[in-house]
Amino acid sequence: MSTVTTPANPAAEIADAMRALEARYGTPWSAPLPAWNDTLDTLLAHRSVRNYADRPLPEGTLETLIAAAQSASTSSNLQTWSVIAIENPERRARLAELAGGQSHVRAAPLFLVWLADLSRLEAAGARSGASVEGLHYMETLVVGMIDAALAAQNAVVALESLGMSAVYIGGIRNQPEQVAAELGLPPRVLPVFGLCVGYPDETRPADVKPRLPQEVVLHREQYDAPSQAAAIAQYDEVMGGFQTAQGLSAAGWTVRSLARWRSRESLHGRDRLRDALSALGFELR
Structure with a gap:
């Protein structure tokens, strides 16, 4: 404490x-x-780290991180999440390709795939003969995704406190059916995101990335839209300076963020997530 x-x-x-x-x-x-x-x-x-030292994690690291993850809040104690730890280099390589060819998935000694898991409760209902109609609604999947995110962030805080680093991998949703097949997921389990874990490569350090000013994200009593434009313009300048220092083009936050959503193709396969959910057994009434 x-x-x-x-x-x-x-x-x-x-x-x-x-x-x-x-x-x-x-x-x-x-x-x-x-x-x-x-x-x-x-x-x-906190910073996202994509370059890892060739250094194994201490024995018991995984179990400690999961204990921290399970200490996160969970809606009604339902615990509608699971996680799969990937240490096998060949499987990490396959998942790296499914996630868009991200080399750090291969390089990290540990890759965690966090899951919204409704199958556990469905199986419990089948064993006890109880109705589980509520599992088939959008709300329950949202609960599972929130639970997974809360658990993962607890794990990140824990590993960073131990001198390790991480980066989230949203690309795990690029091809969710193929990821599910690779991991042997039962129906009604969604791979929400991945997480690379390892010791940072000190020869290639990552910097703290500036965030939006608080006046953009912090609202008092009611949402305040009119005041955001000036603060975002200031942030674009801050991010332009940061990007220049990183050897990137000084595009700022607005341009880069809008480019992320400019077209269906920019979603890298995640535009068909609704179809993928159906294929994975989610009815989402």
Whole structure:
């Protein structure tokens, strides 16, 4: 359990916290600071890491991460998620191709595929002769996807606190039927996303990517749309500077984000997710 302690050097701790917050937003931080701790340090330092050291994970790592994942909130304690750990290099390579040829899926020593899993409750209903009609509605799949996301993020916080790094792989939804076949999934189980896990390659470090200003995502009492345009324009400048520092074109957030949704083809196969869900046994009434 995280505790708040009196720092040996309060001024140094405040300075470290300010640097972390300014790195997260790419702009000066002016809000008051609450008490600070190692958990906040870990959360603010998060970055997506795609380059991994050739270093095995300590024994017991997987089980510890799953314990952290299972400590996340879950709707009504239904626990409508599962995860498959992939360590076999050949299977990682096949999944890398199904996810769009992402080489870091091959490079990471551990690849986790997080699942929205309604099959477990359906089987429990069959064993007990109970009706499970509610499993066939969109709401229940949404619950499973939320449960999986909450569990995975708990695992990410845990692994980062242990000096490891990760990156989420949404491309696991590019070809969900093929992924399901590769993993032997029963009906009514959806591969929601993957997660590469490993120690970061210190020779190819990743930087903290600035996020949208809080005035864009934080609304007080009611949604405030008119105030967003100016803050997003400022963020485009911040992201342009970050992209330039990364050796990328300074397109900013707006241009890159809109390009992600410019056409059906830009979804890389995920435009047919409704059909895939049907093929995987989801009725979604």
